[in-house]
Amino acid sequence: MQSIEDRNKQLEIDDRKYIWHPFTQMQDYEKEEPLIIEKGNGCILTDIYGNEYIDGVSSLWTNVHGHKKKELDIAIKKQLDKIAHSTLLGLSNVPAIRYAKKIVEIAPKDLTRVFYSDSGSTAVEIALKIAFQYQRQAEDGDPEKKKFISLYNSYHGDTIGSVSVGGIDLFHSMYKNLLFESIKAESPYCYRCAFGKSYPGCNLECLSRLEEIMSTHAHEVTAMVIEPLVQGASGMLIQPPGYLKKVRELCDRYNIFMIADEVAVGFGKTGKMFACEHEDVTPDIMALAKGISGGYLPLAATLTTEKIYRGFLGKYEEFKTFFHGHTYTGNPLACAVAIATLEIFEKEKVLDKLQAKIEHFKQRLKAFTLLGNVGEVRQCGIMVGIELVADKDTKESFPPEERIGHRVIKEARKQGLIIRPLGDVIVLMPPLSISIDELDRLCDITYESIRVVTEKV
Ligand SMILES: *Cc1c(COP(=O)(O)O)cnc(C)c1O
Numbered sequence: 001m002q003s004i005e006d007r008n009k010q011l012e013i014d015d016r017k018y019i020w021h022p023f024t025q026m027q028d029y030e031k032e033e034p035l036i037i038e039k040g041n042g043c044i045l046t047d048i049y050g051n052e053y054i055d056g057v058s059s060l061w062t063n064v065h066g067h068k069k070k071e072l073d074i075a076i077k078k079q080l081d082k083i084a085h086s087t088l089l090g091l092s093n094v095p096a097i098r099y100a101k102k103i104v105e106i107a108p109k110d111l112t113r114v115f116y117s118d119s120g121s122t123a124v125e126i127a128l129k130i131a132f133q134y135q136r137q138a139e140d141g142d143p144e145k146k147k148f149i150s151l152y153n154s155y156h157g158d159t160i161g162s163v164s165v166g167g168i169d170l171f172h173s174m175y176k177n178l179l180f181e182s183i184k185a186e187s188p189y190c191y192r193c194a195f196g197k198s199y200p201g202c203n204l205e206c207l208s209r210l211e212e213i214m215s216t217h218a219h220e221v222t223a224m225v226i227e228p229l230v231q232g233a234s235g236m237l238i239q240p241p242g243y244l245k246k247v248r249e250l251c252d253r254y255n256i257f258m259i260a261d262e263v264a265v266g267f268g269k270t271g272k273m274f275a276c277e278h279e280d281v282t283p284d285i286m287a288l289a290k291g292i293s294g295g296y297l298p299l300a301a302t303l304t305t306e307k308i309y310r311g312f313l314g315k316y317e318e319f320k321t322f323f324h325g326h327t328y329t330g331n332p333l334a335c336a337v338a339i340a341t342l343e344i345f346e347k348e349k350v351l352d353k354l355q356a357k358i359e360h361f362k363q364r365l366k367a368f369t370l371l372g373n374v375g376e377v378r379q380c381g382i383m384v385g386i387e388l389v390a391d392k393d394t395k396e397s398f399p400p401e402e403r404i405g406h407r408v409i410k411e412a413r414k415q416g417l418i419i420r421p422l423g424d425v426i427v428l429m430p431p432l433s434i435s436i437d438e439l440d441r442l443c444d445i446t447y448e449s450i451r452v453v454t455e456k457v
Contacts, residue, residue: 008048011036035413040067043434045418054442056412056419058431061232061264063295065344066433072294075340079333088116088330095335102342103301106273108282111303115322116330120263120289121157123300124225127259127285128161129324130304130312131223134257137320138311142219149213149224149256152194153187155233156225156261156287165225168234170423183217185210189237191376191387192395199240207246214254223257223285228275229380232264235425236378236385245279257284257308263300264383267291267341268351268432271358271381284308294341295431299334354432357439358382364443371447373404373454384428386446388454398424404453411449417442426450 002010015034020026039046043066045053055063065072079095086093100114115130117123128148135141150156150165157163158171164179166172167187172179186194188206195205214221228244231237251258260283265275269291272278276286285308289300314320328334344350358381365377368386375389388405390398398404405421412419420427430442 008036011048035418042066042068043431043438051416053413053416053418054434054438054445055431056417056442056446057427057429059295060290060420061269061429062290062293063431064267064291064341064433065294065348065350066431067295069294069344069433071344072296072337072340075336076296076333079336082332084333085328085331087327089325093330093332093335095332095339096330099335099338099342100301102339103288103303106342107286107303108274108276110282110305111286112306113304113309115302115304115324116335117300117302117326118298118328118331118334119157119300120261120287121159121162122326123263123287123289123302124156124162124165124259124261125159126302126324127261127287128165128223128225130285130302130308130322131257131259133322134308134311135222137314137318138308141311144220145222147217147221148182149185149210149217149221150182151187151226151231152184153189153231153234153237154225154227154261155231156227157263171233183213183221185213187231187234187237188239188243189231189234190240191237191378204240204243204246207243207250210247211250214250214256218254218256221254221256223259224251225259225261227261227263228265228281228283229270229278230265230275230383232383233422235387235422236380236383236427238378238380242279244276244281248279248281248283251284259283259285259287261287263287263289265380268345268354269381269383269429271351271354273345273351292341293334293338294344296337296341297331297334298328299331299338350432354382357432357434357436360436361439361443364440368447368450371450371454374450382429382432382434385422386426386428386450388424388426388450407453408446408449411453412445415445415449417445417449419446 012034016030036048037045038048043055045055135145136143148165152167154167156165163172165182186206190199197205260276262274266288286303293299312320312322368374368377373388375387378385390396405424409419409421
């Protein structure tokens with residue numbers, strides 16, 4: 001029998017030997033001690049040595065009700081007693097039907113059709129293809145309308161289509177020659193306004209520019225893709241109030257579909273079930289993933305209006321079919337846990353309880369703005385971005401080789417908190433189920449880690 005110590009050492013060797021980690025410079029990774037998670041319970045992750053950490057970014061923004069949540073575990077086990085997987089291509093299955101009905105009931109009104117897939121990237125990819133194909137074949141479609149408008153600083157996933165509408169140079173510029181062209185509008189990043197203005201005196205200049213773009217390009221644009229309320233992956237950039245509603249109005253005015261990418265913001269992260277609800281907006285297409293399964297299994301859904309769905313109906317030989325489908329589409333285990341995830345929202349009144357946590361978080365974050373290198377603290381619901389700067393007055397960033405964000409999260413790990421930075425932005429996004437005590441600890445450790453690391457610079 002191998003001892004625990006030997007097993008752990010071997011795991012650490014094999015991790016560095018066999019796994020190519022996503023979004024990770026492996027040359028650095030190979031030199032560092034890997035952190036290997038073995039268990040989770042509530043908001044706590046436990047590594048192979050038994051050390052405990054708060055899951056400060058809800059396992060990459062997915063976890064909602066905590067780890068090892070009893071009802072979710074049971075839902076999967078029960079489904080497992082029936083069947084793990086059967087295809088949705090030309091067949092159906094019970095959990096996929098039940099979940100589709102349930103999500104349509106709570107989604108922004110008019111979204112009535114559910115197309116399943118398995119990641120945020122595919123959910124967006126599907127939205128793009130639907131918006132494109134609709135124009136080529138629907139009665140009121142216009143084949144000239146085949147382009148997309150998206151925002152700088154946007155992130156919609158890593159597949160070629162979703163990268164094409166992405167706007168983060170660091171992630172996207174490498175693949176430029178592989179991508180289709182999309183039309184980019186400035187993002188409402190108020191802390192670093194592209195027009196050098198400040199809110200609210202700016203009168204939302206970014207929206208006037210967006211309107212110019214739309215009026216110039218409406219004849220060739222099928223859809224605008226947007227992360228509602230928060231541009232997550234670029235550092236939790238929060239849109240000013242009224243922005244999203246105005247985008248909806250502009251899309252209507254210029255006959256452009258609105259694709260809402262709720263992959264990050266959906267399922268309560270902003271304080272409401274969907275971010276679009278804050279501005280009473282119904283998109284034409286909505287992409288869901290991450291929190292959809294409570295953070296348990298890969299599942300995604302693209303919701304559309306009945307009008308869009310009808311654009312794909314016709315005789316077989318007209319070939320209006322949506323020729324798209326991933327092998328594990330509508331996986332019964334994933335749909336079963338997604339149903340249970342929604343049931344917990346209802347049964348435990350999760351969104352009601354969340355409001356006090358959001359407010360507590362807000363109070364605790366005030367102290368951070370006083371730190372010498374914190375440029376801005378941005379919060380929307382339970383989603384937080386703390387932007388670190390070398391100089392608060394000039395907003396000058398740290399040089400990338402300082403790896404300031406990385407150093408902060410390494411320090412936090414030592415103190416029992418797992419978080420992940422986006423460049424120089426420290427992201428906090430715990431599961432909705434986090435307790436006030438855990439939230440306090442998360443804030444204490446983050447504060448201390450920023451202080452310790454920036455004092456040394
Ligand atoms: C994470 C994310 C995606 C991509 O989801 P994957 O499941 O990683 O493919 C797309 N859009 C947004 C807004 C995201 O945050």
